């Protein structure tokens with residue numbers, strides 16, 4: 379099965395967890411895209427929910443599909459969030475931020491009671507780290523911040539957009555992509571990165587996912 383179909387299968391399964399009256403966090407990326415589409419379909423069929431997005435891209439998509447949107451000022455908690463990931467281990471430790479939305483994704487995830495990750499089987503790894511860790515940093519002095527990250531043992535580069543300019547996140551920050559190789563102790567590395575002055579947040583999502591829905595190439599769905 380092709381990658382798009384697998385993304386659809388995982389997304390469709392995740393949307394089954396959403397019930398009337400819930401506040402739902404909307405992820406970012408090409409897999410979360412399908413979850414937003416399926417949610418819109420269920421809303422047309424009568425499902426009543428309010429949603430909060432992890433990026434302007436997902437916010438705009440959701441609004442264009444008629445999904446009712448809310449914000450943190452008007453809610454206490456988020457019942458379910460459905461998001462993609464760049465890598466997951468079988469014990470649900472994640473790398474996220476390939477779409478540069480990791481900061482809002484982590485804020486939404488931290489406010490969520492039941493955090494669902496949807497992936498195809500290619501994202502499941504034994505050890506995290508083949509995918510470079512995206513790190514959101516403030517623009518001021520980012521070269522110095524990048525050197526500190528490098529001193530932790532990474533090869534680093536500031537992320538560029540399609541026009542070759544430094545990519546700016548929704549929060550007007552930059553992303554440093556840091557290659558640490560395969561990571562032995564993700565929790566420790568997460569702390570070490572976030573202790574660097576100038577770092578806002580990093581793409582290691584440790585002990586956050588409640589379930590990971592994996593779509594396999596043969597069309598079966600596995601829930602981790």
Ligand SMILES: O=C(CO)[C@H](O)[C@H](O)COP(=O)(O)O
Nearest residue numbers: 407408409462475476477479
């Ligand atoms: O973390 C993310 C965006 O910041 C995405 O969830 C992650 O990059 C996966 O994206 P896709 O589903 O397109 O592979």
